[in-house]
Amino acid sequence: MKVLVTGSAGFIGFHLSRRLLARGDEVVGLDIMNAYYDPKLKAARRAILEQNKGYRHAQIDLADRDGVSALFAEVQPDAVVNLAAQAGVRYSLESPRTYVDSNVVGFLNILEGCRATQPKHLVYASTSSVYGANGNMPFNVHNPATHPITLYAATKLANEGMAHSYSHLFGFPSTGFRFFTVYGPWGRPDMALFKFTEAILAGRPIDVYGFGKMQRDFTYVEDIVSGLVAAVDRPTKVNPAWDPQNPDPATSGVAPWRVLNLGNSQKVELMRYIEVLEEKLGKKAEINLLPMQPGDVARTEADVEETKAALDYAPSTSIEFGIGAFVDWYLDYYRP
Numbered sequence: 001m002k003v004l005v006t007g008s009a010g011f012i013g014f015h016l017s018r019r020l021l022a023r024g025d026e027v028v029g030l031d032i033m034n035a036y037y038d039p040k041l042k043a044a045r046r047a048i049l050e051q052n053k054g055y056r057h058a059q060i061d062l063a064d065r066d067g068v069s070a071l072f073a074e075v076q077p078d079a080v081v082n083l084a085a086q087a088g089v090r091y092s093l094e095s096p097r098t099y100v101d102s103n104v105v106g107f108l109n110i111l112e113g114c115r116a117t118q119p120k121h122l123v124y125a126s127t128s129s130v131y132g133a134n135g136n137m138p139f140n141v142h143n144p145a146t147h148p149i150t151l152y153a154a155t156k157l158a159n160e161g162m163a164h165s166y167s168h169l170f171g172f173p174s175t176g177f178r179f180f181t182v183y184g185p186w187g188r189p190d191m192a193l194f195k196f197t198e199a200i201l202a203g204r205p206i207d208v209y210g211f212g213k214m215q216r217d218f219t220y221v222e223d224i225v226s227g228l229v230a231a232v233d234r235p236t237k238v239n240p241a242w243d244p245q246n247p248d249p250a251t252s253g254v255a256p257w258r259v260l261n262l263g264n265s266q267k268v269e270l271m272r273y274i275e276v277l278e279e280k281l282g283k284k285a286e287i288n289l290l291p292m293q294p295g296d297v298a299r300t301e302a303d304v305e306e307t308k309a310a311l312d313y314a315p316s317t318s319i320e321f322g323i324g325a326f327v328d329w330y331l332d333y334y335r336p
Helices: 011-022 039-049 065-075 096-117 151-170 192-202 221-233 270-281 305-311 319-334
Strands: 002-006 026-030 055-058 079-082 121-127 174-179 206-208 257-262 287-289
Touching: 002 011, 002 065, 011 026, 011 039, 011 221, 026 039, 026 065, 039 055, 065 096, 079 096, 079 221, 096 121, 096 151, 121 151, 121 221, 151 174, 151 257, 174 221, 192 206, 192 270, 192 319, 206 270, 221 257, 221 305, 257 305, 270 319
Parallel strands: 002 026, 002 079, 026 055, 079 121, 121 174, 174 257, 206 287
Antiparallel strands: none
16 A cells, blocks of 8 residues: 555654555655654654655645645555644643644645545544543543543544544545553653653653652553554444434544544553653652643543454553563663
8 A cells, every 4th residue: 555644753653654664555754854852863763764665755844735735646645644743732831823733734734635635544643632621431432522621632633523524525534543642662752751761861850740640541652553554454434323313422424434542441550650660770760749730631541442343453562561662772772
């Protein structure tokens, strides 16, 4: 297949592109290579991808309407995986317009590209943050997600609605994935695992919010990629059992559209996560316990039964293995 992957030099996009290339797909990667975090890390990921003859890079801003349109017209992709976005919950409090430009305007450009070229499937990143103030655990896609508590989450919820309207109007299938706290080698420097590792090795204290009581459904990046690849190969369909009098929020009776959770389905307390990191580093952390930050939620946990049924999804990576793999990569990359 010819797959257009946006955000291909990003954390998840890099791992996905490598998996697709390894199985023989042609990958066209779109990434603006911005400086939200260390551009050298993005450049290193891109350099690895470009070692494969099946990879081609397009350095285009997702919000560049003409540039994105021209790329779609040239590539005529069989499938599209949209992972490019302005990420980060807390940064959305500082720079809200950046999120609208990338996550709303940029996603509209992706949808317009799909409208013009009719790929077999559009797969795109949403987030567990869309559940917002919903306190029902584990988070289930069949429960409404109508109360986001950050602009970042609101932009991703908007993506789900925008995808539904385009799938309905123009017929191309779309699947949105709500990611749950992704971690692993080549991870983002603004994520907790990266920041904790850097600080512990430097002998600096780490800031632990929610007084360490927060729980997260930490999901290893290769498990996430397995779900994405499975979705690329299995375009969604209209749900024939959908009832407009009792509408299911996760599927549609008028569009080939769905949303699914991608998580590990196991909540882990943040302090346990740190304990495992200490074990893998062989060094204790100096911990600065702090209250919850604006936009944080106390815990997340994914119900992935629908994902298992639809895609044979089987997350299997323990935090002991996953954190160990991250530490091995970090030490190799930063301390060769």
